[in-house]
Amino acid sequence: MNVDKLFLIMAPNEGDTLDSIQTWKVKIRRQDVKPDPQGRTLRARLLDKGIAHSFYEEYLWAIPVNGRKVDELNLRETISENFLRWREEEVQEINNFTSDELWYPVSIVLLRDAIRYALWTKLKDQKNFIIYKREVYDKKRIIYSGTYTYVILGVSFEKILRMGHDNICLCPEIVYECYDSSNKRVEYHFERQKNILLASRCNLKVYCERLDLMIKNIFPLEIHLSNKTLKFNSIYYEIINEQEKMEQMRLEEWL
Amino acid sequence: MVVKDERQSSIFAITIRKEKLKQIPTLETSLIFSDKQPSQEFIIPIRGIRKYGPYDTNTSDKHLSRKFRGVEFFVFYPKNEDMIYKTLSDLISMLRDGYFERRGSHDTTFEGFESEFKLKEVFIPEANEFIGYTPGNLQKELESRKIDFAQVFERGNRPIVIVGGTSHRSIMKNREQYLESKLQFTNLDLPCQYASYYECETSGAGILYGVRRKDRPFGYSLWNFALNIYGKVGGLAWVIRQDLSKVDSLVIDLNIGIRFVRSRSQKGFIIGYVTILDRFGRLIGVISSSPFKAQIEKGVAGMVVPREVMENIMVEVLKKAVNDVRVKEIFSEKETINIAIHRLSIFHSQEIQGIVSAIDKWYELKKMKIKYALISIIDKPLILVLNKLATYWNALRGTTIRLDDKVAILYTTGTTSLNDRGVLSYPITVIAQNLGEKKCPFTSLEEVCNYVYSLTNLHWQTVIAGSVRLPATLEFAENIARLSSFGIIPKENSWLWQTLWFV
Numbered sequence: 099m100n101v102d103k104l105f106l107i108m109a110p111n112e113g114d115t116l117d118s119i120q121t122w123k124v125k126i127r128r129q130d131v132k133p134d135p136q137g138r139t140l141r142a143r144l145l146d147k148g149i150a151h152s153f154y155e156e157y158l159w160a161i162p163v164n165g166r167k168v169d170e171l172n173l174r175e176t177i178s179e180n181f182l183r184w185r186e187e188e189v190q191e192i193n194n195f196t197s198d199e200l201w202y203p204v205s206i207v208l209l210r211d212a213i214r215y216a217l218w219t220k221l222k223d224q225k226n227f228i229i230y231k232r233e234v235y236d237k238k239r240i241i242y243s244g245t246y247t248y249v250i251l252g253v254s255f256e257k258i259l260r261m262g263h264d265n266i267c268l269c270p271e272i273v274y275e276c277y278d279s280s281n282k283r284v285e286y287h288f289e290r291q292k293n294i295l296l297a298s299r300c301n302l303k304v305y306c307e308r309l310d311l312m313i314k315n316i317f318p319l320e321i322h323l324s325n326k327t328l329k330f331n332s333i334y335y336e337i338i339n340e341q342e343k344m345e346q347m348r349l350e351e352w353l
Numbered sequence: 354m355v356v357k358d359e360r361q362s363s364i365f366a367i368t369i370r371k372e373k374l375k376q377i378p379t380l381e382t383s384l385i386f387s388d389k390q391p392s393q394e395f396i397i398p399i400r401g402i403r404k405y406g407p408y409d410t411n412t413s414d415k416h417l418s419r420k421f422r423g424v425e426f427f428v429f430y431p432k433n434e435d436m437i438y439k440t441l442s443d444l445i446s447m448l449r450d451g452y453f454e455r456r457g458s459h460d461t462t463f464e465g466f467e468s469e470f471k472l473k474e475v476f477i478p479e480a481n482e483f484i485g486y487t488p489g490n491l492q493k494e495l496e497s498r499k500i501d502f503a504q505v506f507e508r509g510n511r512p513i514v515i516v517g518g519t520s521h522r523s524i525m526k527n528r529e530q531y532l533e534s535k536l537q538f539t540n541l542d543l544p545c546q547y548a549s550y551y552e553c554e555t556s557g558a559g560i561l562y563g564v565r566r567k568d569r570p571f572g573y574s575l576w577n578f579a580l581n582i583y584g585k586v587g588g589l590a591w592v593i594r595q596d597l598s599k600v601d602s603l604v605i606d607l608n609i610g611i612r613f614v615r616s617r618s619q620k621g622f623i624i625g626y627v628t629i630l631d632r633f634g635r636l637i638g639v640i641s642s643s644p645f646k647a648q649i650e651k652g653v654a655g656m657v658v659p660r661e662v663m664e665n666i667m668v669e670v671l672k673k674a675v676n677d678v679r680v681k682e683i684f685s686e687k688e689t690i691n692i693a694i695h696r697l698s699i700f701h702s703q704e705i706q707g708i709v710s711a712i713d714k715w716y717e718l719k720k721m722k723i724k725y726a727l728i729s730i731i732d733k734p735l736i737l738v739l740n741k742l743a744t745y746w747n748a749l750r751g752t753t754i755r756l757d758d759k760v761a762i763l764y765t766t767g768t769t770s771l772n773d774r775g776v777l778s779y780p781i782t783v784i785a786q787n788l789g790e791k792k793c794p795f796t797s798l799e800e801v802c803n804y805v806y807s808l809t810n811l812h813w814q815t816v817i818a819g820s821v822r823l824p825a826t827l828e829f830a831e832n833i834a835r836l837s838s839f840g841i842i843p844k845e846n847s848w849l850w851q852t853l854w855f856v
Contacts, residue, residue: 103741104376106754108369202365257735260368267369269736292556299776301745302737334739337374337754 104337107309108259108267113320113329115264116195116205119161120168120324124177125185126158132180140180141211145218147176150211150323154203158184161324163212164219168324196260206258208323209266213255216321224315228275232256235275236312242297247284249276249297253312270333272308274298309333363731363784366699369756377753377761377799382807384591384818387411392594398816399461399576401591406471409589416679417589417633422509423474424466424586427502427543429494430517431530432485437550440561441517442480444548444578447564449477452575461572463579470583474510488518488530491537502543511586514538514545521551521559535841542847544585544854546578576816584813584853592633593810603794604632605726605804606683607674607692610826611666613656614834616644623647625658626834628826629670631680634811638673638850639833642666648703663707664714671715671723684721691794693726693804695826700727700786724794727786728801732823734779735762743771747778750819753802759785763802765809766819781805781822814856832856 131140144151148164149171162171168189177184195205213232221227221234228235235252242249257269274294276284284290300308313333321328383395386405390396396404405411409419428445430438451465467475486494505512516538520531531547538545549559563574583590608630616622622644629637642665647656658666675684684690694700694708705727712723736756738748750767760782767778785801787793795801808824815821821828832855836842843849 102376102749102752104748104752104754105739105741106374107737107739110371196368198366206365257364259364259735262368262370271734271737288558292558301747301774302739302777303744303746305737305777306739306746335374337376337738339376 102339105334106337107271107306107333108269108335109317109330109333110261110267110335111265111328112331114326116266116323116326116328117193117264119192119195119326121190121192122158122160122168122173122187123190124158124160124173124187125156126153126177126181126183127156128153130182130184132182143180144176145211145215147171148215149176150208150215152204152207154200159204159208161208161212163208163215163322163324165322165327196263196266201260209258209321210256212321212323212328213258213268216319217255217316220316220319227315228252233273234312234316235273236315239308239311241274241308242293244293244296247276247278247289247293249274249293251308251312253309253316266328267335268330270309270313272298272305272312363697363699363729363782364733364735366784367731367735367756367760367782370758373755373757375755377755377802379751379753379763379799379806380803381751382593382810384810385594386591388413397818398580398591402469402816407583407588407590408592410471417592417635419588421511421587423472423476423511424582425476425505425508425510425512426478427498427512427514428478428483428517429486429491429514429534430483431488431519434517434519436552437517437519437561438480438483438485440550440564441483441515441548443564444517444561444575445477445480445483445515447571447575448579449475452572454571456567456570456572460570461576463572463575466579466582469579470588476510488533491533495537495541499541502541512543513582513586514543515548515582516545517548517550517561519550520547521549526551532839532841535836536839539836539841539843539849539854542843542849544849544852546582546585548578573817577814580813580816581853581856584856587848587852589633589635590813593807603691603800605691605693605794606632606680606687607637607670607690608632608634608808608824608826609670609692609694610824610828610830611694611696612827612830612834613647613658614838617838617840619644621646623656624834624837625662625666626830626837627666627670628830628833629674630808630811630826630829631677632683634808634825635679636829636850636853637677637680639830640666640669640673641837657701658704658707660703660707660710663704664711665707667708667711668714671711675719675721689722689724691724691726693728693794695728695730695805695824697730697732697827699729699784705787724792725787726793726795726801728805729784729786730805730823730827731782731784732827735782736780737777738762738764738780740771743768743773745774747773747775748780750778751806752780753799753806755798756782759788759798761798761802763806765806765822769819779822812856813853829853829855 150163151160226236226238232255233252239251240248241251252273254271254273255268261267274297276290276293278284319330386401386408412418448466452463516534518530520527548561550561551558610628613623613625616624624644625642627640631637645662739746740748747768748764752764753761755761762780762782764780768775783805811825812821
């Protein structure tokens with residue numbers, strides 16, 4: 099008798115595949131970034147305009163993540179606002195987005211920006227949620243309450259894996275944050291860790307219930323990546339064992 | 354500080370292949386407490402030790418059998434710390450006289466150190482014989498006692514020092530107390546077991562804090578404490594059989610784990626620590642590299658060990674291994690030696706070149722054929738697996754899912770039955786980097802996963818089965834690297850190298 103019915107907690111992209119992605123490449127140096135009067139990072143400034151970026155091999159690689167196409171945005175204006183000088187610029191079609199060469203230095207950086215932007219766009223009007231990079235916390239989901247502290251629930255989309263040669267999946271995971279009675283993040287490491295540890299001690303069924311609670315506000319999630327739209331609908335992926343596969347084939351034959 | 358960034362990096366190297374996703378069968382590793390134990394008997398540590406005794410009391414192998422009659426305890430506490438003194442005296446009396454309370458349903462008894470570990474004699478001091486010391490002045494206190502420590506060996510026994518203190522691994526406060534005791538006793542060739550007491554406004558931590566909490570089970574903590582002591586005096590509580598393949602009698606002769614630590618004396622430099630275990634899991638030795646500047650390469654996550662550094666490390670490892678009396682005989686009888694090298698990151702091509710070059714050199718020098726497996730482990734959980742047929746959906750310990758031809762996730766910890774309520778556990782990711790190549794001793798990912806799984810049982814740090822995630826090689830190397838970074842390392846020829854002084 100089979101004692102396992104296994105699922106992976108991962109959300110494969112069910113939208114466009116990651117080939118032929120239109121990207122801007124601008125010969126530019128990181129040192130030439132203009133300082134921001136408000137002290138914002140370049141990433142924050144560009145993401146405000148819906149642009150993801152990465153520096154690699156003397157180039158700035160940038161793509162719109164707000165649903166618009168590369169040719170629909172004024173790149174020159176954005177560049178001149180944020181950089182002191184630059185040289186050549188070109189639009190390039192990337193066909194090796196998930197290759198070993200680009201994945202770590204370029205693709206994953208762009209994807210992270212895209213996820214961050216998509217989460218912000220989707221949840222910005224919901225006051226319960228705190229969005230921190232690729233983590234979303236729900237202020238109302240209190241998981242553990244101590245004498246002076248409480249722990250709230252969140253979900254992280256930090257982990258992104260390649261799937262085949264032209265796709266990706268997200269591996270969402272539960273995260274927690276600890277606050278004190280005046281709603282300030284607890285900074286004392288021991289207290290913070292202890293409370294988070296107590297909150298996170300649960301079996302997988304409870305973990306999945308918590309994950310579902312968070313995910314239902316976020317999925318289906320559409321992430322725009324230049325001319326592509328990635329779609330994430332479900333976080334469970336069943337592992338079909340060989341035996342079950344064979345049984346299914348027999349059924350098909352019988353029909 | 355043990356370099357952490359290596360934990361992150363390998364994730365980027367992974368690609369899931371939908372068509373390859375499949376559950377891989379793993380064999381449960383049985384712990385062996387006696388050569389007479391039936392091969393199919395799966396027994397948990399406490400039951401095994403009680404039924405058979407520690408393995409080293411039962412074996413006829415001259416290299417594995419116990420070399421000491423008894424254990425003599427020395428107990429130290431910081432002066433003017435009444436709570437430490439009191440809780441330490443409670444703990445020590447439990448070690449001597451046993452613990453028979455049942456604080457809740459999930460508790461266990463302990464019949465005393467001498468009885469449980471089948472020792473001929475154990476000397477455990479009374480509370481009034483504990484030695485008070487002033488933190489910061491421990492070295493001075495020890496000067497007059499060196500003779501007492503030396504006499505222990507003359508009686509055929511082994512010494513162990515128990516130090517109570519207010520330092521705890523989860524906080525930085527009073528860390529110097531812990532480091533001082535480890536450093537001073539290691540310098541004197543004495544194994545040291547630290548017992549922590551930490552209390553804050555709302556709670557606390559450490560075994561001494563646990564002694565006081567009458568509402569919490571204490572038996573397993575006491576057992577773990579005792580097992581650590583047994584390993585630190587050179588005892589071997591259990592071994593495992595390496596049934597790695599269903600078809601062949603494949604055995605890995607040397608297990609090598611590499612961890613890295615930042616040099617404290619040379620800014621920006623890294624030191625590698627390599628642990629070498631034999632096929633029974635015994636520590637053969639530790640090699641440290643000379644400090645090197647890790648290379649950061651464009652497009653490569655994490656650091657890269659320069660080729661020549663890796664080559665030197667491997668040559669030293671092989672030298673150390675073949676000169677060890679315990680494995681020398683085995684090696685001389687074998688045509689090909691199988692080794693497995695683990696690290697918490699992908700092996701970069703420069704590092705592989707270094708390893709290959711060392712192995713080639715060794716062949717030219719000694720005519721010894723070596724097959725090697727490069728096994729990367731990612732301890733940061735990648736993907737969780739849930740089992741909908743289990744009451745609480747927990748994936749059972751041993752659950753393994755292939756993600757690609759060379760990559761699998763493996764639950765080395767977790768529940769053992771479908772109805773177990775146990776809390777969430779996290780899998781590790783195993784990457785068999787050179788699987789499929791001629792020089793790799795493994796022929797399938799299944800073999801590699803079984804091998805890694807079996808090595809997680811060789812830790813001797815806890816009596817709770819399935820609670821250590823990483824293979825012993827990497828667990829040990831991490832501990833050694835961490836302590837070494839504070840200058841805490843036994844002398845080259847110290848007897849401590851035959852023990853688990855670092856757990």
